[in-house]
Amino acid sequence: MRLGVISALAEEQHGLIEAMRSPQRHLHGMREYTAGKLWEIDSVCVLSRIGKVAAAMTATTLVEKFGVTHIIFTGVAGSTDPGVHVGDIVVAESLVQHDMDARPLFPQFEVPLTGLSRLPTDRQVSQKLAGAARRFLETEEKGKLHRGLIGSGDQFMSDPARLKALKALLPDLLAVEMEGAAVAQVCFELGVPFGVIRTISDNANEDAAVDFMHFVKHVASRYAFNVIKNYCQA
Numbered sequence: 588m589r590l591g592v593i594s595a596l597a598e599e600q601h602g603l604i605e606a607m608r609s610p611q612r613h614l615h616g617m618r619e620y621t622a623g624k625l626w627e628i629d630s631v632c633v634l635s636r637i638g639k640v641a642a643a644m645t646a647t648t649l650v651e652k653f654g655v656t657h658i659i660f661t662g663v664a665g666s667t668d669p670g671v672h673v674g675d676i677v678v679a680e681s682l683v684q685h686d687m688d689a690r691p692l693f694p695q696f697e698v699p700l701t702g703l704s705r706l707p708t709d710r711q712v713s714q715k716l717a718g719a720a721r722r723f724l725e726t727e728e729k730g731k732l733h734r735g736l737i738g739s740g741d742q743f744m745s746d747p748a749r750l751k752a753l754k755a756l757l758p759d760l761l762a763v764e765m766e767g768a769a770v771a772q773v774c775f776e777l778g779v780p781f782g783v784i785r786t787i788s789d790n791a792n793e794d795a796a797v798d799f800m801h802f803v804k805h806v807a808s809r810y811a812f813n814v815i816k817n818y819c820q821a
């Protein structure tokens with residue numbers, strides 16, 4: 588077992604590299620991969636940068652060059668559901684590329700030639716992530732755990748009209764971000780078990796950019812660090 592841990596931004600992974608035993612840094616394709624032990628688990632941590640292509644490139648490299656057997660993506664997301672609030676955690680059961688639209692050749696959202704619009708996460712990894720998140724949230728004053736559909740697209744969502752239109756097509760969508768469903772496609776195609784865990788930083792509306800910046804700077808790293816720690820120690 589070798590665990591790949593991906594985040595888009597440094598703030599979403601802050602502290603993990605420092606917590607690594609015997610860290611070894613490798614530069615490849617404009618990214619820094621750090622291999623070492625995270626609480627006894629052989630791991631490789633990396634920042635993907637933002638967007639689906641960046642995430643796909645990173646996930647593929649983790650598998651093909653660094654030999655990871657499992658992948659976790661940890662970061663923040665915008666809420667797309669009235670029941671999901673800033674400070675809550677969403678563990679993905681499945682992910683959709685919400686900007687995928689090859690109509691009329693394929694149905695909207697379907698990843699061409701996979702037959703799938705909802706890419707499922709690994710049940711065991713997600714179960715373990717949910718347990719790790721629950722144990723962390725017990726130490727917080729507020730914050731709820733949700734499990735369900737996360738959408739990814741090459742777009743920072745801050746337009747309520749766009750969100751409303753998307754939600755009409757995907758009523759069970761809990762959150763949006765910009766990488767998870769790309770990692771999901773790579774892991775599906777390479778047969779690698781993976782999970783996605785996202786802390787809600789904003790409500791994907793007019794205030795999203797300001798809320799996002801504040802959350803990422805002040806809160807995100809504590810969530811990511813503790814959830815990954817709980818995951819590795821389970």
Ligand code: ADE
Binds near residue numbers: 744764765792795799
């Ligand atoms: N990540 C965090 N908030 C987001 C938003 N509103 N849109 C896309 N990705 C996000």
